[in-house]
Amino acid sequence: MKKFSSVPSSQQGVALIVVLLFLILITLAGAIAVKNSTTDLKLATSEQADTLMLNTADNTNKSIEQIINIDQTDSKAVVQKSIALSSAGMFGYFMNLGAEDNRGDQIVFCYRPRDAYFFQMNEATVIDPRGGSKLVTGASSSGGFCRVSNVSDFSNARNNVMTQVAVTRPSSDMIASEPFEYVPTQRTITTSDATSTSPNFRVFSTSFLPGMTQAGEKEILECLKKPNQNAADYGYAEKDKDGNDVTKYYDQTLTQCLASKGVPAKTLVEDVKLDNLLTSEKCLDYGKGSSSNKISAACQKLLNISASGAPK
Incomplete structure (x- = not known):
């Protein structure tokens, strides 16, 4: 004897359609969840990248400050300070006698905190606003610019962030100041003493993430060679169609170029003043001879x- 189902065939079709609708809704919900998760991940990555670049650039500026404001008992720090203030240093270069014509130059170098030294002119490049670049003591193969292919050029052990620094002494027409504003008190202005004033400097620290872009090392290097400000005022040498030397001028700053290449970057700009602090030392009480009052150890x-x- 045959048994027949009591459920009509039309109702079985309705049940099948309802199940398919539920499957479609579940699939759509899963796709939306994945999409939202991907968006959240991208937002988190972007925030982390901004924080990393900002902290790295800030640490670079702090390192420059620490080089000048050193502990005099640290022999290595004393050497680094003397280099920075020497005629081939990132500050001393602008303080030489007769160096008024170098205002606006930019001393460019790659920040390498894992090296034994902070700055050396033979690993830097001086960008001249009057055209091209000039070297003071001869540059190494890096030419002062960070290279993606050089592991030592990265600012951290994870090798994901680089920082390029540019130091300049702005020309007087770029800084509004009062007469004698930068002359320390109790000092006489002399042409033979380059430290008789407190010069102003501008420091650009640009941190960028080369691993988060499709741009290659050559493209990034082209951007790093551009000036940090007033691009149209900085020139570079090039040949025209007849082979003659001509000067062309940039149309982008460093950060604008990196942005056009899709390279995440942050630039911190700080104006700093190099002060010559005067300290006095009491050697001997006034009116007392050396027989009754010894000269202090510091004065000795x-x-x-x-x-x-007595002289030693």
Whole structure:
């Protein structure tokens, strides 16, 4: 005896359609969840990248400050400060006698905190606003610019962020100041003393993430060679169609170029003033001879004399 189902065939079709609708809704819900998760991940990555670049650029500027404001008992720090203030240093270059014509130059170098030294002119490039670049003591193969292919050029051990620094002394027409504003008190202005004033400097620290872009090393290097400000004022040498040397001028700054290549970057700009702090040392009480009052130990060391005042 045959048994027949009591459910009509039309109702079985309705049940099948309802199941398919539920499957479609579940699939759509899953796709939306994946899409939202991907968006959240991208937002988190972008925020982390901004924080990383900002902190790295800020640490670079702090390192420059620490080079000048050193502990005099640290022999290595004293050497680094003397280099920075020497004629081939990132600050001393602008303080040489007769160096007024170098205002607006930019000393460019790659920040390498894992190296034994912070700055050396033979690993830097001086960008000249009057056209091209000039070297002071001869540059290494890096030419002062960060290279993606050089592991030592990365600012951290994870090798994901680089920082390029540019130091310049703006020309007087770029800084509004009062007469004698940058002359320290109790100092006489002399042409033979380049430190008789407190010069102003501008520091650009640009941190970027080369691994988060499709741009190659050559493209990034082209951007790093561009000036940090007033692009149209900086020129570079090139040949015309007849082979003659001509000067052309940039149409983009460094950060504008990196942005056009899709390279994440942050630039911190700081104006700093190099102050010459005057300190006094009491060597001997006024009106008392050396027989009754010994000269202080600090003055003995400073003047290279004995406690009684006799030359050593």
